[in-house]
Amino acid sequence: MPEVEPQVGIVLVSHSVLLADGAADLAAQVSGGTVTVAAAGGTDDGGLGTSAAKVERAVRRADGGAGVLVLADLGSAVLTVRALLGDLPDVTVALADAPFVEGAVAATVTAAGGADLTAVAKAAEEAWHARKL
Amino acid sequence: MPASSESITLSGDLHARPAGAVAVAAGRFASAVSVSAGTRTVDAKSVLGIMGLGATSGQQVTVSADGPDAAEAVAALITILGDATRVGG
Numbered sequence: 707m708p709e710v711e712p713q714v715g716i717v718l719v720s721h722s723v724l725l726a727d728g729a730a731d732l733a734a735q736v737s738g739g740t741v742t743v744a745a746a747g748g749t750d751d752g753g754l755g756t757s758a759a760k761v762e763r764a765v766r767r768a769d770g771g772a773g774v775l776v777l778a779d780l781g782s783a784v785l786t787v788r789a790l791l792g793d794l795p796d797v798t799v800a801l802a803d804a805p806f807v808e809g810a811v812a813a814t815v816t817a818a819g820g821a822d823l824t825a826v827a828k829a830a831e832e833a834w835h836a837r838k839l
Numbered sequence: 840m841p842a843s844s845e846s847i848t849l850s851g852d853l854h855a856r857p858a859g860a861v862a863v864a865a866g867r868f869a870s871a872v873s874v875s876a877g878t879r880t881v882d883a884k885s886v887l888g889i890m891g892l893g894a895t896s897g898q899q900v901t902v903s904a905d906g907p908d909a910a911e912a913v914a915a916l917i918t919i920l921g922d923a924t925r926v927g928g
Binding site for chain 1 (some may be wrong): 855856858860862885886887890891
């Protein structure tokens with residue numbers, strides 16, 4: 707068996723269960739499925755909103771020892787994430803200022819290539835500049 | 840540092856999954872690697888950059904690398920581009 711380096715994990719926080727799950731599915735497929743992409747969408751009862759408990763579970767699931775990058779869809783999701791991160795001192799977590807879908811795909815692909823947390827976060831944030839046309 | 844470059848004619852459009860496969864592979868090499876199509880050149884380690892090329896079936900793309908593992912990087916990416924654009928996605 708070849709030695710496998712731990713990869714950065716990705717957490718996608720959205721106000722919508724469907725949006726978080728769909729973005730996680732897309733990012734996982736484009737990157738070949740080797741990176742843990744954990745979705746934390748919606749409130750605890752599945753409505754539109756965010757859940758600190760879901761984000762915490764997602765961060766713990768995504769943590770493989772190389773750190774976790776969190777992306778959020780809208781500003782108030784960022785509030786939930788920020789409030790939580792101080793409560794997780796045992797996990798190295800970074801919050802990306804990035805567009806949700808493009809950032810998720812760029813971060814996951816970069817993590818799959820073996821990059822560290824700083825490079826994965828940079829790839830997500832560079833997604834602001836990626837043109838489609 | 841050694842530099843290497845090779846071209847391939849795509850047998851299918853360069854969609855999201857083949858673009859992802861190229862970027863994941865490029866990320867595993869120490870060399871700087873780029874992909875060119877038409878007049879545009881992007882960092883091969885950037886999946887969004889590769890998708891933004893809009894490279895289509897029949898188009899020639901060129902992989903270039905500069906660094907300690909340049910030849911290996913170019914060979915790996917040319918293989919992926921040949922295989923992945925055949926199945927699409």
